Amino acid sequence: MLPIYREMNRCAENGIRGVLGTIIRTEGSTYQKEGTKCFWAEDGKLTGLLSGGCVEGDLAEHAREVLDHSSCKTLAYDFRDKGDDLWGLGLGCNGSIDILLEPFDPVKLRENTERTLELYESALNHETILRTIIEAETPSLKGKKWVVAPNMDHVKSGLDTVAYENEKVLVFTEKITPSPRLTLFGAGPDAVPLVNGAKQLNWHITIIDHRPSFVNTQNFPQADQLLCVPKGKWQDPEIGNHSFVVTMTHHFDQDLLLLEHILETDAAYIGVLGPNKRTYELMDRLGKKFHEDRLSRLYSPIGLDIGAKTPEEIALSILAEMVMVHRGKGSGQSLQVMKKTSFTKYLQTKVGELAF
Incomplete structure (x- = not known):
């Protein structure tokens, strides 16, 4: 729209x-x-x-x-x-x-x-x-x-x-339905392809970081909003039920602070960059403060399993997962798996016709 x-x-x-x-x-x-x-x-x-x-x-x-x-x-x-x-x-x-x-x-x-x-x-x-x-x-x-x-x-x-x-x-x-809003915590180089891809989808993008030399229009010319917030501080970027949030700070204590606040919002998707072990440690530090329905919006490791290696491929896998959540459809499974079933039935029908 x-x-x-x-x-x-x-x-x-x-x-x-x-x-x-x-x-x-x-x-x-x-x-x-x-x-x-x-x-x-x-x-x-x-x-x-x-x-x-x-x-x-x-x-x-x-x-x-x-x-x-x-x-x-x-x-x-x-x-x-x-x-x-x-x-x-x-x-x-x-x-x-x-x-x-x-x-x-x-x-x-x-x-x-x-x-x-x-x-x-x-x-x-x-x-x-x-x-x-x-x-x-x-x-x-x-x-x-x-x-x-x-x-x-x-x-x-x-x-x-x-x-x-x-x-x-x-x-x-x-x-x-309003276009999704991507709120990205962390303005490192690995955030660039994610921002570029989200902009291709016409999403609204907010980037938050504590480093002025990173969170600027030179690095992110396509961002709709750039916020420089001191480390250890929280500034509410108006996260609602059409918001998709990703933390890419690469800083454990900072992610801990962010998650404590983000989980209180109505964000549709909360992605945490990093392996499962790191996310489990974050959850242990948070304790049992949050109900299961809040934690169900947490995605870690983020992205669909497409064998991504480069920052661009990782960004693609994250965007694919967020689109799936946004649309409320799809399983993240290859369409080829679904196609094989119907194609097999088609071949069986053709073989039956030829035999006849």
């Missing part, structure tokens, strides 16, 4: 029109899922992908029509069976997607533009349930957005019909 917001903000500041595309329905196997967005700016820049780059060219043509009429438009792409032949793309994805295109015009639709930016800016910092009207008898209602109360856990994502201003409208409900 962050790259989309930044691009929309750039266009708003420069008076550039654009079109926001959102997947509102999927069926079967698709490259992206519901809620995925892209933004096409009139100066030709495309931010985000709704497919593997296959339908974006066609979307650009429809985007011009949306801008010309200043109205929303819904597109349907069906790549199942012969439906794919209609588009001449030969994708073989065996799925279909519906996409909502919304005009973004900082001049002609200024009020709508400001409202959209306001809603998405809020979603960058707080989990947001957002509704957008897709179809309505009153044309002016199409594209209207509003936030659903965050405590309404029964609200489901996807398409649904609801009552709005005395008429039934079709809405798309999406849950927007």
